[in-house]
Amino acid sequence: MERVTGGGMLPLVLASVGVLLLYRILVRLRPGAALQDAVVVITGASSGLGKECAWVFHAAGARLVLCGRDAARLQQLVQELTACSTGTQQKTHTPRTVTFDLADTESVDRAAEQILKCHGQVDVLINNAGISYRGNILETHLSVQRDVMDTNYFGPIALTQALLPSMVRQRSGHIVVISSVQGKIAIPHRSAYAASKHATQAYFDCLRAEIERYGIPVSVISPGYIRTNLSLNAVSGDGSKYGVLDKTTAMGRDPRDVAQAVLKAVRQRSKDVVLAGPMPTVAIYLRTLWPALFFKLMASRAHKEQKPKDE
Ligand SMILES: NC(=O)C1=CN([C@@H]2O[C@H](COP(=O)(O)OP(=O)(O)OC[C@H]3O[C@@H](n4cnc5c(N)ncnc54)[C@H](OP(=O)(O)O)[C@@H]3O)[C@@H](O)[C@H]2O)C=CC1
Numbered sequence: 193m194e195r196v197t198g199g200g201m202l203p204l205v206l207a208s209v210g211v212l213l214l215y216r217i218l219v220r221l222r223p224g225a226a227l228q229d230a231v232v233v234i235t236g237a238s239s240g241l242g243k244e245c246a247w248v249f250h251a252a253g254a255r256l257v258l259c260g261r262d263a264a265r266l267q268q269l270v271q272e273l274t275a276c277s278t279g280t281q282q283k284t285h286t287p288r289t290v291t292f293d294l295a296d297t298e299s300v301d302r303a304a305e306q307i308l309k310c311h312g313q314v315d316v317l318i319n320n321a322g323i324s325y326r327g328n329i330l331e332t333h334l335s336v337q338r339d340v341m342d343t344n345y346f347g348p349i350a351l352t353q354a355l356l357p358s359m360v361r362q363r364s365g366h367i368v369v370i371s372s373v374q375g376k377i378a379i380p381h382r383s384a385y386a387a388s389k390h391a392t393q394a395y396f397d398c399l400r401a402e403i404e405r406y407g408i409p410v411s412v413i414s415p416g417y418i419r420t421n422l423s424l425n426a427v428s429g430d431g432s433k434y435g436v437l438d439k440t441t442a443m444g445r446d447p448r449d450v451a452q453a454v455l456k457a458v459r460q461r462s463k464d465v466v467l468a469g470p471m472p473t474v475a476i477y478l479r480t481l482w483p484a485l486f487f488k489l490m491a492s493r494a495h496k497e498q499k500p501k502d503e
């Protein structure tokens with residue numbers, strides 16, 4: 193067998209790097225997906241990142257279907273969006289709204305029918321709605337673990353599965369899911385949330401492979417902390433509302449910037465996007481490359497955050 197010597201390796205490495213760079217340039221140069229008149233469904237559009245996504249996709253000319261549980265807040269957003277559209281160059285559309293609870297998976301099929309009735313098709317589904325959690329596993333009711341999975345995992349996958357057949361029929365569409373850095377690494381006192389986001393990552397990775405043949409891309413977007421009401425709305429281990437705006441959330445990224453990154457991911461049909469600073473990014477690599485160190489760091493973090501009652 194021929195041996196690859198040190199001298200022979202260098203051109204091989206340089207050629208591989210060159211091919212990789214060329215591929216990345218070609219991906220960037222590829223024409224972006226047109227969003228003018230595209231039907232874009234956004235869940236969790238009443239606040240935070242979903243609301244900011246509504247603004248950027250509306251401005252791009254999309255026909256929006258805004259989803260949430262609170263009809264009045266969705267209507268208020270429709271009024272704000274349409275009030276700002278008058279006088280702009282871009283042709284915009286009055287958004288439609290569909291109200292339903294993602295945690296009530298029985299109602300999701302009906303909601304999907306209503307969504308499809310709005311414009312007869314869906315071009316982009318943005319699974320954004322979600323809830324977070326704070327708690328110690330020892331003190332967390334199993335019902336809380338289930339409820340978070342219902343909202344963050346079973347609800348979005350039920351909606352995706354209900355809308356997918358229409359995309360497959362039209363041989364086009366785009367599925368987007370807002371996961372989290374916590375879909376890639378699990379940090380202490382977030383068991384329900386991190387588990388739901390890990391499940392989300394796995395499901396949509398499987399889906400991407402399965403539906404590629406129909407020309408339907410799947411984008412999993414994993415942000416770090418964003419300045420929204422996520423921690424305020426989080427559920428505690430006993431089922432009560434956590435109700436605190438955590439410093440990490442308050443210091444998080446501007447949701448308008450994250451919404452722009454979501455728009456870019458849709459235009460470029462990106463498969464997997466991590467929107468986080470250096471520390472979470474290092475932590476993601478550490479989890480794979482040096483798990484023992486990662487687990488030590490997480491154990492120390494758990495210890496600092498909360499000492500168990502029996503100590
Ligand atoms: N903020 C952050 O630091 C980060 C957030 N994310 C993710 O971003 C996404 C958006 O969260 P964010 O904007 O931050 O938080 P918000 O709490 O501001 O928004 C959450 C949205 O989800 C909707 N929602 C919650 N529960 C349900 C339900 N059962 N059925 C239908 N809709 C529901 C809410 O609508 P309503 O209550 O009106 O029904 C609301 O519009 C989530 O998936 C979150 O995990 C990811 C990484 C970081």
Ligand SMILES: CCCCCCCCCCCCCCCC(=O)OCC(=O)COP(=O)(O)O
Pocket residue numbers: 324325372373374379382385415416417418422423426438440441468471472474475478489
């Ligand atoms: C040898 C060098 C070691 C450096 C490694 C440092 C490891 C540091 C750990 C960093 C953990 C980052 C966690 C980030 C979590 C995050 O961004 O979550 C986003 C959310 O979804 C927020 O939701 P939450 O409800 O938790 O506010």
